[in-house]
Amino acid sequence: METSPLALPFPACPPIAGVELRVARARYKAWDRCDLTFAALAEGTTVAGVTTKSKCPSPEVEWCRAALTLGRARALVVNAGNSNAFTGHRGRAAVEAIAARVAGAIGCQPSDVFVASTGVIGVPLPIDKAEAGIDAALAAAPASWEEAAATIMTTDTFPKAATATAVVDGRTVTLVGIVKGSGMIAPDMATMLGFVFTDAAIEAPLLQAMLSSANEASFSCITVDGDTSTSDTVLAFATGAAGNAPLTSMDDAGADALAAALQQVCTELAQAVVRDGEGASKFVTVEVEGAESDASARRIALSIANSPLVKTAIAGEDANWGRVVMAVGKAGEPAERDRLAIRFGATQVARDGLAVEGYDEAPVAAHLKGREVEIGVDLGLGEGRATVWTCDLTHGYISINADYRS
Amino acid sequence: METSPLALPFPACPPIAGVELRVARARYKAWDRCDLTFAALAEGTTVAGVTTKSKCPSPEVEWCRAALTLGRARALVVNAGNSNAFTGHRGRAAVEAIAARVAGAIGCQPSDVFVASTGVIGVPLPIDKAEAGIDAALAAAPASWEEAAATIMTTDTFPKAATATAVVDGRTVTLVGIVKGSGMIAPDMATMLGFVFTDAAIEAPLLQAMLSSANEASFSCITVDGDTSTSDTVLAFATGAAGNAPLTSMDDAGADALAAALQQVCTELAQAVVRDGEGASKFVTVEVEGAESDASARRIALSIANSPLVKTAIAGEDANWGRVVMAVGKAGEPAERDRLAIRFGATQVARDGLAVEGYDEAPVAAHLKGREVEIGVDLGLGEGRATVWTCDLTHGYISINADYRS
Structure with a gap:
């Protein structure tokens, strides 16, 4: 698979005190690459998460939901190549076996172990491979962020991460997030698998509030194909190793800064998923304003971002604004x-329900030839606004998905 | 454009007494083909219609909606190559000019003239071309159903029609319908342009009730790409020339037979649109049962039928039932x-939330190699059921839509 033309270089991500990464070959598919990621988390680590709204969630999602109610974490295991979704009691048994293996090895409760899996649906995750993979990871040398970000990939073409810092209680805390896409990406959820780590000390309920808020303006504002995964999970872990007085409320000094840093990391990760959308050749920003409410603006923006006709027009660099x-x-x-007005990039193409007088397609055509395309819509009704990110729909998407399993 | 591999031969359609067809070259695009269809309708013709639910309807749609309130029709004009949508006052002026031209020529009210247009959005329909086209059509020799069905096409690859008869009041009445697709096809509406003609005598309100009902189980149950046109219109015209006592209520003898014939014609037309879906290589029937209600079943069926991942899997003949x-x-x-059960064709692949014991993919793979694919889902919750028709998503769809305007 060629690297996406929208790929970004892997950012320099510092270590997070209290987080130790390891990767291993569980060989969930017939491939010779690492496909199991293990993160050990310091005692006292708090956790928050958002998961898919699918009515057919994977057993991993159900496991994480239950564990999140306790707010504590000591380890994360991510399996790539098999989502373990729709596998009934055998799938549940695999998740329980993974949690038990890790808990026994590092001395924690099974409920302290978070598990996520991504890949084909309907095939039970082989317990023997998972257990052997965990053992191999525990014996392995520490891995880098880039190795971990690469190990959680499936059809992704480049590893994705983001980092930020914030000053809390006089101490600089650091955040690093990794994420994987890159198909079955639609909002109304936490999209696919994303993991954010920080050394900040923060109580789980506040971390959850911050993550839910950040998710609303990041992972829930992207779409590749309008298809919502059964396994979408974003987890945030806070080890507390930075030594700040634990944050308990948004009124605490530094809480705003941490929330902003978390929002920045989540937005960068979400945009990175779009940049690696299956077959993507253009990164598309859809900005809707003048709607009756923010929620209405978001639904309109997603209607544009999910339209196959809009997405194919962008792929063809065709200024076909009628599809908008x-x-x-x-x-x-x-x-x-x-009252509707539409622009492409900085060029107004339509206003008051028809093309602008003397509309010149040349600057729009030039804008569409670039890698970054912007569509702006003003409904002229109210103050509601939303921004959504997507990619174009190309032959690459068809090629990838017409023979994904083979 | 190659003819769709799912194309059907054009059916033998008898004339309908009271309907005279003509076609002409208005040259709305730089092409040398007939693109204006004119149907003269006998005095006393009643009419019913269903139109798009788009919030940005074309002026033709608004014109038809207003005219439908009167229930009478004397003529139909269909323009292909330019939808005249989103063209403001200039678009409205074009529709008014067309109605006035026809009304003057045949001696009727402008509101007796129904107008529909299909093609690119945002370019006002040129009034001079429309008027010259109407004049040419009025002077032309009568056209066949096949010529009319071909003249209303845009990206369609074959002309589409259906016919049926019913016995009403001791007389055999005949129905003929024509329709065009083939992108921007999604339900929650009357899809694209469809026209059904009958010589039955029936009052407009009853015809409207029959058409609305038929639409619910035909045009509203298909999807090609989930994109809803600004111009979708289905009109039914009843000339009354068969001489039966006019039907006024579903209790009248023969009303059931006519409604059934209308349903049959609409279903065949709707399925023909799917068979000519842009890039289609497989005709897909999605049957959902066991849902909490029929409406719920329909939404689930459409979620399956609109999923790019399901549609690309079918294109790739990949038994990837996890995407369902x-x-x-x-x-x-x-x-x-x-409680979920899934089948492909006659083969059960999953039951009770996981793959069936000893699942053998061979018969499913064989089923997927055919032109007609059937996906069955049983939710195991209630009595709700729905059937939806769609096509697969192929490279052809991308090719057609990435450079449609050029």
């Missing part, structure tokens, strides 16, 4: 055709 | 993973 009109019209949200 | 699980899970409808 179509996508606004089908969103089912309040809209008045004759 | 995903699509059920994301539909947002009541579902219980561990």
Whole structure:
């Protein structure tokens, strides 16, 4: 698989005190690459998470939901190549076996072990391979962020991470996040697998509030194909090793700064997923304003971002703005055709329900030839606004998905 | 453009007394083919219609909606190559000019003239070309159903029609319908342009009730790409020339037979649109049962039918039934993973939330190699059921839509 033309270089990610990474070959598929990621987390680590809204979630998602209620974490195991979803009692047994193996090895409760898996649906995760993989990881040398980010990939073409710092209680705390895509990506959830680590000390309920808020404006604002995974999970772990007085409320000094840093990391990770969307050749930002509410703006933005006709027009560098009109019209949200304005990049193409007087397609065509495309819609109705990120729909998406399993 | 591999031969369609067809070259695009269809309708013709639910409808749609309130029709004009949507006052002026031209020529009210247009959005329909096209059509020799069905096409690769008869009041009445697709096809509407003609005598309100009902189980049950057109319109015209006592209620003798014939024609037309879906190589029937309600079943069926991952798997003849699980899970409808059953063709692949014991992929793979694919889902919750038709998602769809305007 060629690297996405939208790929970004892997950022320099510092270590996070209290987090130790290891990777191993569990060989969940017939490949010779690391596919099991293990993160050991210091005692006292708090955790928060958001998971898929799918009605058919994987047993990993159910396991994490239950464990999140306790707010503590000592380890994370991520399996790539097999999502273990829709595998009934055998899938549940595999997750329980993984948690038990780790708990026994490092001396913690099984509920302190978070598990996530990604890959094909419907095949029970082989317990023997998982256990052998965990043993190999425990015996392995420490891994880098880049190795961990590469090990959780499936159809991704480049490893994805983001980092930020914040000053809390006079101490600089650090955040590092890794994420994987890159198909079955749609919002209304925490998308696919993302993991954020920080050495900040913060109580689990506040970390959860911050993560839920950051998720709303990051992972829930991206879409590749409108398809929502059964395994989507984003977890945030805070080891507390930075030594700040533990944050308990947004009123605490530094809480704003940490929340902003978390938002930045989540947004960068979410955008990185779009940049590695299956077959993507353009990174597309859809900005909707003038809607009746922010929620309405978001639904309209997603209607545009999920439209196969809009996405194929962008792939073809075709200034076919009529398809944006179509996508606004089908969103089912309040809209008045004759107040609608549309721009591509900085060029206004339509206003008050028709093309602008003397519309010149040349600057729009030039904008569409770039790697970064911006579509702006003003509904002229109210103050609601939203920004959503997506990619174009190309032959690459078809090629990848018409023979993914083979 | 090659003819769709799912194309059907054009059926033998008898004339409908009271309907005269003509076609002409308005040259809305730089092409040398007929692109204006004109149908003259006998005095006394009643009409019913269903139109797009888009919030950005074309002026043609608005015109038809207003005219439908009167229930009478004397003519139909269909323009291909330019949808005239999102063109403001200039678009409205074009529709008014067309209606006025026809009304003057044949001696009727402008509101007796129904107008529909299909093609690119955002370019005002040129009034001079429309008027010259109408004049040419009025002077032309009568056209066949096949010529009319071909003239309303845009990216369609074969002309589509259906016919049926019913006995009403001792007389055999005939129905003929024509339709065009073939992208921007999604339900929650009357899809694209479809026209059904009958010589039955029936009052407009009853015809409307029959058409609305038929639409619910035909045009509203298909999807090609989940994109809803700004111009979707299905009109039914009843000339009354068969001489039966006009039907006024479903209790009248023969009303059931006519409704059944209308349903049959609409279903065949809707399926023909799917068979000519852009890039289609497989005709896919999605049957959902055991849902909490029929409406819930339909939404789940559409979630499956609109999923790019399901559609690309079918294109790749890949028995990736996990993607069906995903699509059920994301539909947002009541579902219980561990009661879910899935079949491909006649082969059960999953039951009670996991693959069936000893699942053999061979018969499923064989089924997927055919042109007609059937996906069955049983939710195991209630009595709700729905059937939806779609096609696969192939490189052809990308090719067609990445450079549609050029």
